[in-house]
Amino acid sequence: MNPPTPSKPSPPSSSSYSSPQTLLALINNILSIVLLSSLTIKSFTGRWQVIHSKLTSLGSSLSSLSSSPHWSENPLLQSLLPSLLSTLQRLSSLSDCCSISSFSGGKLLMQSDLDMASNSLSHSLHDLDLLLRSGVLHQSNAIVLSHPGPCSSKDELSFFIRDLFTRLQIGGIECKTKALESLLQLLSDDEKSASLVAKEGNVGYLIHLLDFNNYGQNSIREHATAALSVLASANDESRKCVFEEGGLGPLLRILETGSMVLKERASAAVEAITADPENAWAVSAYGGVAVLIEACRSGSLVTQTHAVGAIRNVANVEDIKNSLAEEGAVPVLIQVLGSGATSSAQEKAASCLAILASSGEYFRALIVQQRGLQRLMHSMQEVSNSDTLEPVLRAISSLSKLDPSARLLSSSTTFIIQLGEFVKHGNVVLQQISASLLASLSISDGNKRAIGGCMGSLVKLMESPKPVGLQESAAEALVSLLTVRSNRKELVRDEKSVMRLVQMLDPKNEAVYSKKFPVMVVAATVGGGSSHGCRKRLLAAGAHHHLQRLAEMKVAGAHKALQRLSGNRIINTILGRTWRE
Template sequence: MSLSSITFFSHPLFPTLLPSLLSTLVSLRSISIRCTDSSNSGGKLLLQSDLDIASSSLDLHLHDLQLLLPLLFKPTGSRGESDLDEANAIVLSHPTPSSSKEDVSLFVRDLFARLVIGDAELKKKALDSLLRLLLECGSIAANLFVEEVDINCLIHLLDSNNQSSAIRELAVASIAALASTSEVSRKVIFEEGVLGPLLRLLDSGSTVSREHSADAIATITSDPNNAWAVAAYGGIAVLIDACRSSTGGSTETRKKASSSLRNVVVASVGGDTKEAMVEEGAIPVLLEMLGDSDTTIQKNSAHCLWILASSGESFRVLILKQGALSKILQLFHSCDNPELMEHVLRPLHVLSSSISAAKTLSGSLVFLSRLADLIGQHHCQHLAASLLFNLSISDDAKRLMAGCMGALVKMMMELPKPAGSHVIAARVLVSLLSIRSNRKELSKDAKSMTRLVQMLNPKSNDGLSKNLPVSVVLALAEDRGGCRKRIVAAGACQHLQKLVELDVSGAKRALQRISGGRFKNLFSSITWRE
């Protein structure tokens, strides 16, 4: 194959590559003349150094040519690989979702060559094409890109010292797209060390670069196997700083940075990462984020506070000392988003294990009334009931919360997830039934009484411990007269008798109590039915 059979200048990279190649060849010719000079006036060490430099330059040019030559033509198949002419010079069109894998692969290699060899304008056009390719062809293009090319060529473009701002912004946008498009490409770019450059851009890049880098970091750290590396790169302080409203970052940047912070704290197994977060000033920033106007930032903040507070008493003390309880309560009272409320209840539940926090929460009738309302909401009922169970509630508060008793009975019966919700519901209900007015109110609720009797039936509610509804019956039967009569009228006696025979704890005492102590007379006067 002769060089004349290929149209070299048909590819836009040659005008970039050829001048530097000619310069290297001229330099080599000059050095070769010096090698034949017996006097060698410049010295052997200088000559050897010049040879090494020229040789390295030539190697780079050969590498670039190897990238480029396969893109200049394609074999016809019938004429043989060496029989090529200008008619076979490739003009690449942008692939579509219906393009073959071979066409996408060839286009990817062309993009790679432009990123490695091209000038600033060609690099920008290549990055624009890459973004469009990832958007239109998805994971196929992303997987081919990381398989076919050296991904470091793209990571290198994030270096602020060597590239223009426009190129860095396009490069980091491409990295973010690769991270979100395919698990394979996300794994490859992480393993090639992209987190370090991304964190540097998040710390000191332009507004656009910071936004894209925050997006890429959030996606990469969504895999717990990757999130640990943020601390290794010294990135915790960078993420915390990016979450501050005072740093001037966009809402999108702060949203993604807060998601990354959540990913890091969730993935941290030991206490070192959490301690590092506290030392870097995470708690005040997290409390500030609770008051943000963006719901995602608020959720991420509450989630981080929950994980930190769950990590030990020392963390809870630090969080409470910085005024966390009042900040969380402010969001609790203003929140009308069920999903956000679920996130707010988690740190409140954990912090309620502290004596001081529990005392504050138990003494607020406004808080307890709102908490009782939440027991009727599916998203929040388990957390709300669990939080109530942790508190010492006054009689006045119990009277105020009577309206949630029906929801607690239903919660017992439905055996909702997570496991143990029915136990919490029963115990909270028994606590509320220590007030006489509450006992009367629940016994008058026909639907709740029907549900309670159904739970007593040994043949129903598999998986429900029968001592739970029995404990509720015992609490209701504290009142003589109306409450006991309503329990009997609802049909509880026949089921309690069966539970007595099954030796269920409390069943005999409950049966004696609702029968007014006339156990034998009751059995002789009632015909038991199955």
């Protein structure tokens, strides 16, 4: 004999209860009824076993809820509890229909109704568990999303973030929008809060909100994208969190198909994420190379700037580097240099071209084929910002390794003169690259005379221990310019430069790490015909004594330079008289 089925109360209307306590009492009452009736089910028993397991879990969650000290104060329960009550009432009705073994109704319809009720129950369980795990039910004053003040403690800020993300995941569209607005305000007011958001919040859910089909609300996607952009840009910890939670792929999709505002925010996030070399490889895995190139080609100025930055970030990854060439990145980067792009975009494009040009002859030939060298040379005339000039000159330097490029650069008087100006007035990076180019290019005597005025700066650069290679580049550039007689005369007329050069020969002077460099310059200064005046000035400044010591120390080139300096008997007579005096 079957046990008697408990009588079921008629479902109350929403107006018959108002307080959370009343709602919870009704839910517990009907839950006990449905739990009991689910044990006597005769039809669709497989589905009811799953539902019974969920109902048991629900009982445990409701027990934890009622034991929380401030559960009734949370406004999220105002929508969660009525929804749960409605689901249980539906299950109660369905259990009546399934209590007989020979179900005669529409089986497919019943299966669908049971699945829908079971899914609804799962959603309620998820939201309840989320509330319980967040800890917000154990603290009062969680009714209003009040923004923490500047003196708030870390614990208060952590609670605010947990409460905020709880509302974001459980609430409706209006609640989600307000939660996102509060999150953006928090990130805007306090940059340090990004790490705490990454730790206490659910960044994965923020990424979930980027789904174009979610809620049909552009504002939600815009706010979520903006928040992720800030988190990705704030610091290493929050950027790592966005990447590890799978944010790069959805952000690239938004960059491909989103609105202009969404693309701008997504591009900033992608650039920030790819700034970490450990993340850059993933761009290729998500098919992001073509997306970035298209954003660079047709995006707004903001989007273009960030997209070029992301391309620059990934250009050092070997596989992606090849994809950049295959997808046509080079002509797009060259176009950015010559378009109305922002100065930041131009600097990043030049930097990317410099990376590619330094990668090998294939990329150098590709850039030259697209008239990239001419565009880079023109950029030198257009920009004055050293942040842009540095990568432009680095790219030109790499391209100069191709013979056709070297001939074009060597024959350009404008270019050579500008190198001389960089040597005199540029920062140390521009000085080093310019000196290196002057040393390697086959410059005409006329152009060497035109930039003779930079020789004093080159002598001064020979005293600089950093960056590595600067002393050598400056010395080699000087040796090249001193093949012209008028430049040799001009150098020795510069008393400061002569004194610097002689002081660098002194074995006790440790500023120049290799004495062969000043020896090279002295040898070039007194070389060639009609160098009597040059030798006389260097002798008078004391170069002979230092060269003699360096020759004894077997410094490369010192003996030959000493022979050139000693010249003839007249000079030797002058030298003897000078030392006696």
